[in-house]
Amino acid sequence: MLSQLELGHVCVVLVRARNPSNIGAVARAMYDFGFSRLRVVNEFPVPFEAARSAVDASEVLAGATLYANLAEAVADCTLVVGTTAVGERDLQHELLPLAEAAPRIRAELQHSEASRVALLFGSEKTGLSNEELSHCNWLLTIPMCTHEDARHPSMNLGQAVAVCLYELAREQQRSTQDDQAVMNEAPSVAVAPPAASLERITELLLQVMEKTGYDHRYPHNCDPAQVRRLVRRIGMDAVDAPVWMGILRQILWKLGGQ
């Protein structure tokens, strides 16, 4: 589980990202999952203004820093992890699928207060170059589907960052879930009604079958034991049982008035 402090020790480093709306999407995903430190490596000025229009991303973008080269951008980091789509090149690095990479990154962050982790993403078109990959301790990849035409799909930059940060923050979700569990219990967790309620519903349903002539039309469906099983097969919430009884009673009342 990553603390707020540890989340703050992760840098997302975009190398040669070209599209301002992608940078905006990256910033938004960072904001969504609680990350804040964005670094952009580019040889030319980045149009942050265009990216700043991205919803919810303003805080992250306001704090973003621009670097002229990758070495500077990761200088203070104790672990540098590159992201790559597999199959594109001869990898000289250890490569982990994201689900295995995330716990290793969390372990590094929790290892020491001085830990700083950089997560590198390459340009939309070419990914990270071999030179850029050489700055990394190891690499991670998001496992994707290999299609019949043997093309390796590549991910949209904003989506790739969102998936990686989701996985990194993932374990932390367990704790928040506990808080939410109480909230959810009311509408969600089904409590079965007592047998007496199910039996009452069965009786009412049998009466409806008789009064409507259903039992003449479908006699094979109307054996009381069969109807009892039918009612028990519906996984009914206890809170709903009175509603169903009310509906059946209203039907009988209406039919009785004839």
Add this chain to the structure above:
Amino acid sequence: MLSQLELGHVCVVLVRARNPSNIGAVARAMYDFGFSRLRVVNEFPVPFEAARSAVDASEVLAGATLYANLAEAVADCTLVVGTTAVGERDLQHELLPLAEAAPRIRAELQHSEASRVALLFGSEKTGLSNEELSHCNWLLTIPMCTHEDARHPSMNLGQAVAVCLYELAREQQRSTQDDQAVMNEAPSVAVAPPAASLERITELLLQVMEKTGYDHRYPHNCDPAQVRRLVRRIGMDAVDAPVWMGILRQILWKLGGQ
């Protein structure tokens, strides 16, 4: 572990998505993770052409189908799961964080060859409406960071879909254990009826409520969305659905004869 066949039994349903580039991003994420069935619910024609420019998404977009309403779009589905950002509204449904929702969806897919799962995403601005949520069996949410200003972040549509599909396709090795655990929890469940049957039962029940005067006596129980949820809460077997429809039709026939 989801097979190719099972991946093909998942429909991603976009409800009132407005931005073609978002639809393109969704299609690309689907392609990346091996999903293929895209359904779009919109009252007006969708500019698929604009979305088709999205890289790698052409196959998915070519097979996308357009629906005028949500009920039709999920009619053949045995499980309908809505996605929501928490905190926005009073939820009437069971709500699971994505990491817990995914094994449950996989269990449904592996349960029967007739299983079809719809994953619903609302419009970029408003998400799914309460009426739209009422078509769902339960809901999932992507846990996000709550910020100090107490604003609940919302995710970019393309990123939300990418994260959900990543998690669904995620545990190719470990998933079998998780799936079995969930499946055993509900030992009695046979095959769920398709959404179209539940919708038909909802319609019949609403007619019964009206014809019997139940709607005058208990108007607070008769909102269509509420009745739809009531019907979805009963965990009904597919084989029983025609029986319930037959009973309701017989009631209506009898009432109509007055």
